[in-house]
Amino acid sequence: MKGLGEKELELGLGTGVVFEIMKREDNEICKSKGKEIGKNLSYLVSVNEIKQLLSRLLEERKLSKVISKRENILEKKKNQSKIRIRGIQNKNLLMINKNNLKQQEKKNFTDEGDLLFKMGIKILQQSKSQKQKAEAYLFFAKAADMGNLRAMEKMADALLFGNFGMQNVTAAIQLYESLAKEGSYKAQNALGFLSSYGIGMEYDQAKALIYYTFGSAGGSMMSQMILGYRYLSGINVLQNCEVALNHYKKVADYIADKLEKTEGIPVEKVRLTERPENLSSNSEILDWDIYQYYKFLAERGDVQIQVSLGQLHLIGRKGLDQDYYKALYYFLKAAKAGNTNAMAFIGKGNAIGLHGLGLLYFYGKGVPVNYAEALKYFRKAADKGWPNAQFQLGFMYYSGSGVWKDYKLAFKYFYLASQSGQPLAIYYLAKMYATGKGVLKSCRTAVELYKGVCELGHWAEKFLTAYFAYKDGDIDASLVQYALLAEMGYEVAQSNSAFILESKKAKILDKEKMYPMALLLWNRAAIQGNAFARVKIGDYHYYGYGTKKDYQTAATHYSIAADKYHSAQAMFNLAYMYEHGLGIEQDIHLARRLYDMAAQTSPDAHIPVFFALMKLETVHFLQDTLFFNFTMRWKWMKLNNTLGPYWDFFVIGLIVALLIILLRNRHG
Numbered sequence: 001m002k003g004l005g006e007k008e009l010e011l012g013l014g015t016g017v018v019f020e021i022m023k024r025e026d027n028e029i030c031k032s033k034g035k036e037i038g039k040n041l042s043y044l045v046s047v048n049e050i051k052q053l054l055s056r057l058l059e060e061r062k063l064s065k066v067i068s069k070r071e072n073i074l075e076k077k078k079n080q081s082k083i084r085i086r087g088i089q090n091k092n093l094l095m096i097n098k099n100n101l102k103q104q105e106k107k108n109f110t111d112e113g114d115l116l117f118k119m120g121i122k123i124l125q126q127s128k129s130q131k132q133k134a135e136a137y138l139f140f141a142k143a144a145d146m147g148n149l150r151a152m153e154k155m156a157d158a159l160l161f162g163n164f165g166m167q168n169v170t171a172a173i174q175l176y177e178s179l180a181k182e183g184s185y186k187a188q189n190a191l192g193f194l195s196s197y198g199i200g201m202e203y204d205q206a207k208a209l210i211y212y213t214f215g216s217a218g219g220s221m222m223s224q225m226i227l228g229y230r231y232l233s234g235i236n237v238l239q240n241c242e243v244a245l246n247h248y249k250k251v252a253d254y255i256a257d258k259l260e261k262t263e264g265i266p267v268e269k270v271r272l273t274e275r276p277e278n279l280s281s282n283s284e285i286l287d288w289d290i291y292q293y294y295k296f297l298a299e300r301g302d303v304q305i306q307v308s309l310g311q312l313h314l315i316g317r318k319g320l321d322q323d324y325y326k327a328l329y330y331f332l333k334a335a336k337a338g339n340t341n342a343m344a345f346i347g348k349g350n351a352i353g354l355h356g357l358g359l360l361y362f363y364g365k366g367v368p369v370n371y372a373e374a375l376k377y378f379r380k381a382a383d384k385g386w387p388n389a390q391f392q393l394g395f396m397y398y399s400g401s402g403v404w405k406d407y408k409l410a411f412k413y414f415y416l417a418s419q420s421g422q423p424l425a426i427y428y429l430a431k432m433y434a435t436g437k438g439v440l441k442s443c444r445t446a447v448e449l450y451k452g453v454c455e456l457g458h459w460a461e462k463f464l465t466a467y468f469a470y471k472d473g474d475i476d477a478s479l480v481q482y483a484l485l486a487e488m489g490y491e492v493a494q495s496n497s498a499f500i501l502e503s504k505k506a507k508i509l510d511k512e513k514m515y516p517m518a519l520l521l522w523n524r525a526a527i528q529g530n531a532f533a534r535v536k537i538g539d540y541h542y543y544g545y546g547t548k549k550d551y552q553t554a555a556t557h558y559s560i561a562a563d564k565y566h567s568a569q570a571m572f573n574l575a576y577m578y579e580h581g582l583g584i585e586q587d588i589h590l591a592r593r594l595y596d597m598a599a600q601t602s603p604d605a606h607i608p609v610f611f612a613l614m615k616l617e618t619v620h621f622l623q624d625t626l627f628f629n630f631t632m633r634w635k636w637m638k639l640n641n642t643l644g645p646y647w648d649f650f651v652i653g654l655i656v657a658l659l660i661i662l663l664r665n666r667h668g
Contacts, residue, residue: 113146134164162477169200185218205236229489241443248450256427269492306334351386371402387420407438475505494525515546531565551583568602
């Protein structure tokens with residue numbers, strides 16, 4: 001398909017909508033992208049479709065001109081007429097005509113904005129590259145100028161989250177505040193989030209709660225999820241499991257409805273704390289351009305690539321959609337080439353194939369509905385460990401489809417499927433715990449399960465955009481996206497937000513606020529079971545980051561991380577504190593034991609533990625052997641004053657130097 005040329009735009013609209021967008025001097029977005037729109041739109045939308053749009057807009061504008069001419073004629077007649085008979089009636093008639101004309105113009109303006117917004121959405125949905133997606137925002141910008149609320153929401157989000165380098169928090173807030181007055185629940189949720197963090201607005205948790213409440217009442221799933229997390233954790237509200245359950249259930253019902261229509265797509269959640277030195281490798285997520293290259297190789301007959309793409313689509317990894325048809329397509333190509341691995345995936349008796357046959361009989365696709373046959377195939381696939389088949393069995397017993405209702409068996413199969421992360425199985429388990437069907441009723445368990453389902457929502461895609469923004473060095477855009485996800489209760493996002501904040505590279509928050517906010521987020525992540533976050537809280541209290549120095553509190557958090565999560569770092573830190581009596585009573589024997597445990601827990605701890613023990617043994621040998629009289633012991637106590645608080649590191653350095661000298665002499 002060729003690009004749009006002059007012939008395609010010769011519709012009598014020389015300065016039509018497309019060119020108007022490109023010519024708006026006050027629109028920086030349109031300035032930068034306008035030159036490319038004629039070239040790129042043809043790849044996204046058919047020429048005929050654009051012709052129809054432009055023709056329709058032309059007709060509306062012609063109608064507007066006709067109406068304007070009529071208004072001018074009426075005005076001219078009024079000025080020229082000297083007849084005063086029934087003057088008041090003529091004046092009223094003129095006012096009525098004016099109002100009608102204004103309403104018609106307003107309607108035309110609104111319709112044009114709606115059309116531009118719909119075109120932008122269509123482009124956005126059909127585009128894959130960032131360059132193509134950016135073109136959609138040309139339409140959103142124009143539609144927003146025309147007062148289209150949905151387009152304004154899109155532009156406000158782009159300005160807040162930094163889509164395509166457009167981040168401007170101040171402008172985003174102005175748009176959100178305008179939208180909130182119009183009742184936009186998305187704007188209310190965004191303003192609640194910004195108030196909660198103090199980004200571009202005053203830090204105000206009470207105001208944030210009000211915004212979230214209005215947002216949830218208006219239909220915001222994000223606000224519902226945020227409120228669910230707040231009531232679950234007792235964040236600025238009284239902890240209330242039942243209220244949390246109510247909020248999470250509404251979101252989970254919405255997600256489950258989507259999942260029942262299409263397969264769930266898990267989103268990769270990269271931990272920045274685990275990959276600070278290796279982010280550029282991007283091994284967790286497959287770039288779209290690389291994926292296109294792999295597809296090219298697969299079509300050219302690269303069997304290994306075919307099998308790899310089949311596996312990625314089978315389970316939905318590396319940011320690719322879970323798509324059984326694409327998986328089967330690539331497996332078949334590889335199998336025809338003689339690849340045994342591909343044959344195994346689609347071979348006779350394969351669990352996926354058995355599950356597929358079961359679905360055909362269950363839904364009556366191509367064959368009559370036959371629950372007995374469906375049950376047979378589901379059982380065979382479930383016995384082979386296929387989670388989707390286990391879920392289907394659970395659903396049959398839960399709903400009584402072709403079998404007697406049996407909540408005990410339903411629970412069994414839902415539980416088996418949930419262990420592999422099958423989202424609908426988790427959803428039905430949550431329902432059973434919430435209502436007490438087939439299992440002892442438990443609000444807390446139900447909420448935790450519902451929370452897991454809610455975290456599969458489309459908003460989780462921000463993990464990808466936030467990660468790419470961080471990798472590209474756009475720290476502020478990355479932080480805002482991770483922070484919103486953190487507010488919704490995602491533990492990984494809480495850790496990532498805290499990690500970015502403590503680096504102090506972000507510019508959208510004052511530096512003095514970063515450590516306290518990071519500590520708050522580390523604490524939320526720790527409560528959700530993150531051992532690294534628990535150690536971080538200990539560090540913050542040990543060094544006094546974002547809080548007062550408190551060795552006792554630091555030791556408490558290190559103890560939790562060591563005892564509950566077997567963290568080698570926590571064991572090492574705690575051993576050091578026992579060795580020096582920091583916040584806890586000095587205990588050399590316990591310090592030795594903890595150092596040894598750290599080395600046994602993690603191979604990475606061997607070297608630091610070796611030097612720590614060498615220093616400990618050397619120091620105490622000197623204490624016990626050389627400094628036995630009172631005077632010398634008093635001088636030893638004064639070492640901190642004479643050599644400084646880090647004299648022990650000096651001793652370690654001395655030991656290392658001696659070891660190096662001994663090794664050199666030995667080899668010499």
